[in-house]
Amino acid sequence: MISKVIAILLYLAVVMYLGYKGWKTTQRPTDYMLAGRRMSPWVMALSYGATFVSTSAIVGFGGAAGLFGFPLLWLTFLTIFVGVFIAMVGFGKRTRRMGLSLNSHTFPELLGRRYRSSFIQRFAGGIIFLFIPIYAAAVLIGISRILEISLGVPYEAALVFMTLLLAAYVITGGLKAVMYTDAFQALIMGMMMLMLLGGTYYMLGGVTEAHSTLASMAHLMPSKLQLGGMEGWTQGARFGTPLWLVIYTTIVYGVGIGVLAQPQLAVRFMTVHSDRELNRAVLVGGIFIPIMTGVAFTVGALSNAVFMEKFGKISIAMAAGNMDKIIPLYIEKIMPPWFAGLFLLGMFAAAMSTLSSQYHVGGTSLSRDIWENIKGREASVAASRFGVAATVLAALIWAWVLPPSVIARATAFFFGLCAASFLPAYLLGLYWKRMTKGAAVISMVGGFATSMFWLLFVHLKEAKVIGLSKALFGVDSLASLAPKGSAMWLMQWVDPNVIALPVAMLLAVGAAYATQTMQREHVELCFENIR
Template sequence: MAVSTSALGIVVLIYMMLIFYLGWLGYKKTQMTEDYMIAGRKMNPYILAISYGATFISTSAIVGFGGAAGALGMGLLWLAFMTIFVGVFLAFVVFGKRTRRIGLKLGAVTFPELLGRRFQSRFIQGFAGALIGLFMPLYAGIVLIGGARFVETTLSINYDVAVLILTIIVAAYVITGGIIAVMYTDALQGALMFLGMALLLAFTYAKLGGVVEAHQALTNMAHLVPESLQAGGHLGWTAMPEFGSSIWWNLVSTLILGVGIGVLAQPQLAVRFMTVSNDRALNRAVLVGGPFILMMTGVAFTVGALSNVYFFEKLGVISVAAAGGNTDLIIPHYINSAMPDLFVVLFMLTLLAAAMSTLSAQFHTMGTAIGHDFYREFLKKGELGQTINITRLAIAVTILISVVLAYTLPISIIATATAIFFGLCAASFLPMYVGALFWKRMTREGAIASMLVGAFGSLFWLLFVHAKEAVPFGLSQAIFGKATLLSGTWTIIDPIIVATPLAFLTAVVVSLLTKPVPQEHLERCFSKKTGKNPNRKSF
C-alpha cells in the first residue's frame, strides 16, 4: 500500500478513541442489572436500528458471503431480499412488538429468559442459555476470522496477532459497559459501514466501466465456470444454479434459507427489541434498518460476484483462483488490488466496524446466556448474587473459546459456519418463539419438546447426513461404517429444511396433548395493559 503507516495509524487511533469514549459512556450509564442487559428499555430507535443492522451484518456477510457470491454468483441476492423482508420488516413489525411487550410484562432481560418465563420453565431458560453458550462461539470465531483476514492482507500483520488485537479491543468495552456500550459503539460502526459499502459499490462500477457494462461482462463469462462447478449445477454468475443440483441446494437451503429464516431466532438480535420503550420506536427503526441492510448485503453480494470481471480482466483468472481457492480471501484481495489506497484504509475501518459490532453483541449474548440464564436462573434457581460478575467471567471464557476457534477453523468456512449457527437457532428456538408470541395454546411441554427435537435433530442431521459436515467430522463413518447415513439428494439438504418443520410439528402435537397454560398467566403475558417493570435491580 502507498498509504503511509503513520497516516494509517492516525486514522485507526482516532477511530479507537471514539470507540473507547462511547464504551466509557455506556459504562457510566450502566447503573442497574437491566441497564447492563437491555439498556434500561429506553434506547433511541435509530440507535436500535443501526445496532441491529450492524450486529446482523458482520464480516461474515461482507467477507464470507461476499466471497461466496464470488464463487456462486448473484443468486445470493435472494438472501438480501430475505434479510430485508424477514430480518427487518417481519422481525420488527410482527415479532419485535410482541417481544417487547411480553418481555416487559414478564421482566425478561434476555431472549432465553423471555422464553423461560413465558412457559414458566427454568429448564427452557437454562437449556437455551447453554445452547447459546456452547455454539455461538462458532459464529464469533468466524466473525473474528473475517476481520482478521482483512487486517492481515491490508497491513501485512500476522493473522494470529490480528485476531488477538480485535479480541482485546472488543472485550474491553463489552465486559465493562454492557449492552449500552455495545449499542452506542454499534451506531458509530454502522455509520462507517454504510459509508464504506456505498463507496465500494460506486468505485466497483467505475472500475468496470459502468453498471450495464459490468453486469453484461459478468454474464458473458458463463463459459469460464470451472468444470467442477459446472458439474455441480453452476450456470454462470448472473444465473441461478440448475434446479435441484448440489450447488442449488447449498445456495437455497443452506445460505438463503438458513440465514434468511434463522435471523428470526437469533438471541443477540431478538433481545434488542426489548431495549426500546414503545412500539412506535420499532416502527421508526424499520425505516432506518431496511435501507441499511439493503446497502450492506446488496453491495457485498453484487461486488463479490463482479470481482470475477475485475480479476479476469487483470489476471486472466476468476475470483476463486485469484484468491488461491479460499473464498474468504476474495473480498480482501479484491479491495486491496482494485481500490484506491485511501479507500483501502476506509474499508479496513468498515470491516473492523463490522467485526467489532457483531462480536460485541455475540460476547454480550454469550456472557448473559451463561451467567444469567444458565448459572443464576437454572443452576441457582434465581438466587440473587453477583450476576454481573459471573456474566463478565462468562464473557471472558467464551471470548477465549472463540479465539481458539478462529485459529483452528479451516479455510472458506465463514459463510457455511454462519448458516450452521443460524439454522441451529431456527430449529431450536423458532417454533417455541412463535408459540410464545402468537399461540396461547402452546404449552410448556410442547415448547420443551420442540426445543429438544429442533436442537438434537439439527445436530444429528449435521453430523450424520449433511455431507459437507458429516464427512469431515467422521462420526457416521466411525459408528455406522458409512460416510453418511442417507445417500443422494438427502446429503445436500440443509438441516434447517428437516429439523425446523419437525420441531414445529412436535410443538403442535405435544401442546394439543398436554394441559393448557393457566389462564391467569396468559392474561399477564398478553394483556394490553403495561405493567410495572419487575426487574429493575441494582448490581
C-alpha cells in the first residue's frame, strides 16, 4: 500500500510539473485552445492515442471482453484502420489545412466557418457540452473503481479526488498542459499494457495453450449469455442474435466509426504546423493504439481462463455481475503486488489523459462556440476556464448517478451520437465543394434527432433505463411490439448509429442538391490550402 501511494505521488509530481509548464506558456486563446499550433508530432500522436484509449477502453471494454471474448478484437482492427490511418491521413491533413484557412480554434468553429453558419457552430458546441460529460463520467467511473479495489478508497471519495486533481491543471493550463501530460501518460500506459499481456500468457502456458484453454471453456458461458446467442469466448455469438447485434453494431461499428467525428481528437489535427508532422504521427499512433486496445480485449477474454484456474470462477462471477470490475479484480487478485502498483499508475495515466481532453473540449465548446457566438465577441482565456469548470462539474454529477456496468455503453453512446450528428457534414465539408449550408444543417439536426429517438424509444439498453418509452407507450422498447424473433423485434438490440448515420448521410447528399450553393469565393477560401 505504501509503495503504491509513493508511486502515485511521484507520478502526480511529474504531471503537475508538465501542467505548470503548459500554464506558463499559455497566454492567448490560441495557446489555450490549440496549443499555439506548434505542437511536436510525437507529442500530438501520443496525446491523440492517450485521449482515444482511456479507462473506458481498458476497464470498460476490457470488461466487455470478459463477457463477449475475442470478437471485440474487430474493434482493435477498426481503431488501426479507421482511428489512425483514415483519421490522420484522410481527415487530419484536410482538417489542419482548412482550419488554418478559416482560422478555426475548435471543431464546432471549423464546421460553422466552413458553412458560414453560427447555428451550426452553436448546435455542435451544444451537443458536445451537453453530452461529453456522460463520456467523461464513464472514464471517471473506471479510474474510481480501480482506486476503490486497489487502495480501498470509497468509490464516492475517489470520484471527488480525481475530479479535483484533473481540474487543477486542465482549467489553468489549457491544451498545452493537456497534451504534455498526455504524452507522458501514454508512455506509462504502453509499458504497463505490454507487461500485462506477457504476464497473462505466461500464467496460461503460452499463446497457443492460453487460447486452447479458453476455447475449451465454452460450456461455462453463463446461460443468460447463451440464450442471447453467445457460443464461447473464442467462438463469439451466432449471427443475427441479440448479442451478435450488441457486439457488432454497438461496440465494433458504433465506436470504430464514431472515432472519426470525435471533437477532442479532431482538434488535435489543428495543433501541428504541417502535414509532415501528421505523417510522422501516423506511425506512432499506429503502434500505440493497437497495443492498448488489443491487449485490453485479449486480457479481458483470457481473464476467464485465469480466474477459473485460480478460483474456479469465470470473470463475470468474480466481479459479482459488474463487468466494470473485471479488469481491476484481475490486476488486484492475479498479478503480483508490484505490478498492481504499476497498473494503477497506468490507469491514472489513461484516465487523466482522456478526461483532461474531454474537459477541455467541453469547456471550449461552451466558451468559444456558444457564449462567444451569442455575445459576438472573442471569449477570453478566463471564459474558457469557466467552461472547463462547468464541464468538470457536470461529469462528476453523471458519474455519481449512472448505473453499474455502464462504462462501455456510455462510451459507445457518445461515439455514436457524434458520428450521426457530425460525420456527414464533416466528411463532405472536407471533400465536396458542392456541400451546402442547408444540407449541413439538415444532416446534423436529422442525424441527432434520429439517434436520440432510437436511444429513447427503440434501443433496449438505454430506453429501459430512461423509461420514457414505458411511460408513453407501456413498453420498454417500441421494437418489442413486433412479433418475437422477427427482424423488427431484433431492432431493439441494433445500435442507434446503425440507423442514424446512414439517415444523416442521405439527408446531407439529398439536401445538397436541393439547397442553394454557397458563394464560390468562400468555397475557394475553404479549399485554398487543399490541392
